[in-house]
Structure formats: C-alpha cells, structure tokens
Amino acid sequence: MAKEIKVPQISEGVDTAVISEILVSKGDKIEEDQSVISVETDKATAEIPATAGGTIKEIKVSEGDEVSVGDVIIVLEDDGKDSEEKEEGKASDEEEETLANKKEEAEKEEEEPDSDEKEKDESKSAKKEEKQKEKKEEDDEDEDDDEEDAEKKKSKGSEAKKDKDSDKASSKEVYASPGVRRLARELGVNLEEISGSGESGRITEKDIKEYKEGGSKKSSSSQVKLPDFSKWGAVENKPLNNIKKTTAKNVLASWQSVPHVFQFGEADISGVETYIEDHKDKVEKAGGKLTLTAILTKIVATALHKFPTFNASIDMDKEEMILKKYVNINIAVATEDGLLVPVIKNADQKSISDLSVEISEIAKKAREQKLSKEDMEGGNFSISNLGGIGGTNFTPIVYHPQVAILGISRATTKPVYIDGKFEPRSILPLSLSYDHRLIDGADGAGFMNWLVKALEDPYEALLG
Incomplete structure (x- = not known):
C-alpha cells in the first residue's frame, strides 16, 4: 500500500x-x-x-x-507493487521475443521453398507475390497508424503538461484548498473568475457550485494586467508574506461589499492627557502602559451599549441585522510582517487599568507572532491608532463583517476660544468609517459626537 x-x-x-x-x-x-x-x-x-x-x-x-x-x-x-509490475513487464518482454522468433522462422521458410515448389506454375507465384505486396501495404498502413497514435499521445501529453503548468500558476493567485481545486477541475471551472465567500476570501465548494449554476464573476478591476515595469528601470519581485496576502484579500472583500461612509470629529483631550500623566505610574506597576488607546477602548465599549447598531452585523441573505450582546473590540497592531488586529474580549467589563495591561500584552504577542486563533476571532468593532506615526486624518476600511471602525490620528496643539480668550489645547482628530447599509448619517454623527463629549467630559457623557 x-x-x-x-x-x-x-x-x-x-x-x-x-x-x-x-x-x-x-x-x-x-x-x-x-x-x-x-x-x-x-x-x-x-x-x-x-x-x-x-x-x-x-x-x-x-x-x-x-x-x-x-x-x-x-x-x-x-x-511491492513496483516489483510486481517489473516482473510482469519482464514476462511480457519474454513472450514478445518468443513470438518474434517464430515469425522470423516462418518468413525464412517462405523465402526458401523446396524443389517441388519451384516447379509450380507461374500463376501461383504471381498470386504469392500479390499476396506479399498486399501484406506489405497493410504493414505500411499499420506503421502510419502507429505514427499517428504517437503524435496524438505526444500532443495529449503536451496539453496535459500545459494544463498542469497553468493550474500551478493559477494556484498562486487564488485562495482555495486542494479539495476545492480538484472540484473546480472536475466541473471545468476557472478559480480566477470566482469571488471567495470563506474566511479571508477563501473559495469554498459552495462558491464553485453557485458559480457553475450561474454565479457572479470577480470584479474585472481585480484582474487588470500590470505593465512590464522593467522597461523603465530595475525592479525586484518580492512575494507577499501570508499576513500581507490575508490583509489584501480582507480589505478588498470589505471595500467591494461594504458601502462606506466617513465621519470626522475633533476632541479636546487636554484633560485626558493630564489623567494619563497622573496615573501612568500606577498602571506601569500593574504591568501595563496607560495610553490613549486604552482609554478610548473603554469609552467605545460604553458607546456600543448606547448605539447598538454599531455593535451589530448585517445579513443581506436573510435581510436582518445581528445585534450582539457582548462587546469585543479589535485593536490594530503594526508588526514587521504587516497589520494584525487581535481582539480584547468583554472590554465593557474591564477597567482602564485592566485594559491597559491586556492591550500591552496582546500587542507584544502580535509582534512576536504568538497570537492564537482565539486571539483573532470574535471582534465587533475596531480601533486603529496612527497617532504615534503622525497625520491629520485618515479613512480606515471597515473590518467585515463588522459595521464600523474608529481611526485616531496625532493630537496637535491648537488655540481654542474659551471664556472670551484663546487658550492652547490638545486637539485629537477622529475618523469614523461605517457601513451605510445599516448605519445612516444621523447615527454616525450621533456616535461621533458622543465620543467627543466623552473624551472632553466623561461624567457629562455618561450621565447624558
């Protein structure tokens, strides 16, 4: 076996x-x-x-x-099987050699007739010559057939190799298991023309069957051919790592399926910065780092209870929304290999100090590539903080099947008119992206305004 x-x-x-x-x-x-x-x-x-x-x-x-x-x-x-095949092949060769010897002896007997045969009339010799001529023509026809069969086999082998090479090339461009690829070949389906509905854009057996029955093709924009960049100078082709490939498939699927709306806001976080300075030592002793991300995670967790549609997903097949009673928040972490978004579970049930410690630990696991499958699953809402890098605003892509994501940029000092005079205040730019199929503009503005108020005056926001 x-x-x-x-x-x-x-x-x-x-x-x-x-x-x-x-x-x-x-x-x-x-x-x-x-x-x-x-x-x-x-x-x-x-x-x-x-x-x-x-x-x-x-x-x-x-x-x-x-x-x-x-x-x-x-x-x-x-x-064992190979040795049996060799023995069978050997026996078959011996049989062929015996038959060839017999045929050779028979031909010799025909070429050397006895004296009685020589005395037979010319008509019989003529018939014999005609018969030999017919046999020769049949042998020539057999040789032609053999040559034709050989050409067909050669052509078939070339086509098979071409198909195999084509399949190998396409396997680098699609995301599908070997079993799904076999099914596609059996049904004559080109995997490059199918949009995957599985995790990370993976093509499933269901996708292939639906496509065979008349499903939709991939957007032609994803198949636009690139020019030969080497015509204008030196280039280097570097394959994407698995994180980059997964991210590319996820954001493409989100952008194609989610109608995005972007909402911007600014919050005066001068008070929050004072709070961080006063309490950072206490959090450090607990093993964490008190950051704006930790504080915003707590504020967003509270906001998701007040605005439940932001803590939901939409099922277009059933035409219903799925409202989640738990609050799990993804925190985007930049690593050397690409962006990862681990999940903080039950963020609404944890203190700012607890969240600070957990965010520090999970960010370290992400950078060391030690995240488990459970660390990456179950998120309802995402936060992406680029404040440490810089920039004034950006529009993050919703992390499907979630319906919203909050982007944080770098705070800057601006003059703010307070009680008849300008004062220098630390102003934080906020960017909210949301799925317009489930959330309308009024809800988006309401959610943003509540976040701004909570950052500027947490007690008023919680009581309001």
Whole structure:
C-alpha cells in the first residue's frame, strides 16, 4: 500500500497554512524526518518533515496552495507493487521475443521453398507475390497508424503538461484548498473568475457550485494586467508574506461589499492627557502602559451599549441585522510582517487599568507572532491608532463583517476660544468609517459626537 505524508498539527490553534516552498521533487528518495514542505501561517513559518522514507511518486500540492491539517501532500511509491509490475513487464518482454522468433522462422521458410515448389506454375507465384505486396501495404498502413497514435499521445501529453503548468500558476493567485481545486477541475471551472465567500476570501465548494449554476464573476478591476515595469528601470519581485496576502484579500472583500461612509470629529483631550500623566505610574506597576488607546477602548465599549447598531452585523441573505450582546473590540497592531488586529474580549467589563495591561500584552504577542486563533476571532468593532506615526486624518476600511471602525490620528496643539480668550489645547482628530447599509448619517454623527463629549467630559457623557 502506498505511503502518504499528511499535514500535521503545526501549532496550537492553527488548522490551516499556505505552502511557501516545496523542498523535494518527484522521483527523489527521501528519509524519515527529512523536511519536504515549508509552510507559512499567520504567526510563523515551519517545515513539515516526512513521516516515512521512500521514493516520491506524487506531490499533490503546489506553492501558494492553502492546506489543512490531515491533507495529503506527498505520496511515496509502493515498493511491492513496483516489483510486481517489473516482473510482469519482464514476462511480457519474454513472450514478445518468443513470438518474434517464430515469425522470423516462418518468413525464412517462405523465402526458401523446396524443389517441388519451384516447379509450380507461374500463376501461383504471381498470386504469392500479390499476396506479399498486399501484406506489405497493410504493414505500411499499420506503421502510419502507429505514427499517428504517437503524435496524438505526444500532443495529449503536451496539453496535459500545459494544463498542469497553468493550474500551478493559477494556484498562486487564488485562495482555495486542494479539495476545492480538484472540484473546480472536475466541473471545468476557472478559480480566477470566482469571488471567495470563506474566511479571508477563501473559495469554498459552495462558491464553485453557485458559480457553475450561474454565479457572479470577480470584479474585472481585480484582474487588470500590470505593465512590464522593467522597461523603465530595475525592479525586484518580492512575494507577499501570508499576513500581507490575508490583509489584501480582507480589505478588498470589505471595500467591494461594504458601502462606506466617513465621519470626522475633533476632541479636546487636554484633560485626558493630564489623567494619563497622573496615573501612568500606577498602571506601569500593574504591568501595563496607560495610553490613549486604552482609554478610548473603554469609552467605545460604553458607546456600543448606547448605539447598538454599531455593535451589530448585517445579513443581506436573510435581510436582518445581528445585534450582539457582548462587546469585543479589535485593536490594530503594526508588526514587521504587516497589520494584525487581535481582539480584547468583554472590554465593557474591564477597567482602564485592566485594559491597559491586556492591550500591552496582546500587542507584544502580535509582534512576536504568538497570537492564537482565539486571539483573532470574535471582534465587533475596531480601533486603529496612527497617532504615534503622525497625520491629520485618515479613512480606515471597515473590518467585515463588522459595521464600523474608529481611526485616531496625532493630537496637535491648537488655540481654542474659551471664556472670551484663546487658550492652547490638545486637539485629537477622529475618523469614523461605517457601513451605510445599516448605519445612516444621523447615527454616525450621533456616535461621533458622543465620543467627543466623552473624551472632553466623561461624567457629562455618561450621565447624558
């Protein structure tokens, strides 16, 4: 029985990975525990070792494929079966050689007739010559047929290789498991023309079946061909890592499916900055860092109870909204490999000090690529703070299936007219993006105004 090498459990909470490199080739002899495939997850890159030794008969994946735990990636040759095939082939060769010898002897007998045969009349010789001529013509026709069959096989092999190369190339451009790719080939469906409805834009079996029944194609804008940039100077092609690829698919899917509206506001956070300065030492002793993000996380958690549509999702198939009774908030974290958005669970039930500690810990896990699957799931609303980098305003993209995201830019000192005179105050720019299918302009303005009031006077906001 053929031996199969399957995808093992790569790490805790990680069930899928992307093939980043194939380290072996068909026909290679490998040993047990030898690295054969390199994979990339959201958190790390790892090599998969062979669970058995032998000769590689088939590699069932290509670079760029997404695989799950338990998927077969390599098939090794069955030595017993191969030896039987060799014995059968040997026996068949011997039979062919015996038949060839018999045929040769028969031809010699025909070429050397006895003296009685020589005395037969010329008509019989003529018939014999005619018969031999007919046989020769039949042999020539058989040779022509054999040549034609060989050409057909060669053409078929070339087409098969072309299809295989095409499939390998396309596997780098779509996000689908090997099983889904097989189904697509069986149904004659081009994966590049399908929009994935699965997590991170993954194409599912349902997507393929719906497309076969007349589903929609991808937006043509996602398939615009790039020019040859090397015509104008030196270039370097660098593949995207898994985080970048996932982010690209997610934001594209969000932008195509969510009708965005952007709301801007400014808040005087002079009082908040004083609060941070007065309490930062206490929070540091608890193991965290008191930041504006932690304070805004607490304020937003309270706002989501007052504005429940911002804590919801929309289901267009059922034409209903899903109102969530829990408050989980995603915090965007910039890492060397790209943007990650881990989740702070039950943010409304935690103090500002607790949130400061948890945000510090989860940001560290994100930068060290130690986030678990649970750390990334279940968020209802997102906060993205670019204040440490700079800028006056930006319009973040809603993190689907959420319906809103808050962007924070850098605070600047501005003169504010208070009690008949100008005073220098610290003004914070805020950007709110929301899904217009569920939230209208009045709700967006109301949510923003409440956040501004809560930052400037928390007690008035909570009592109002």
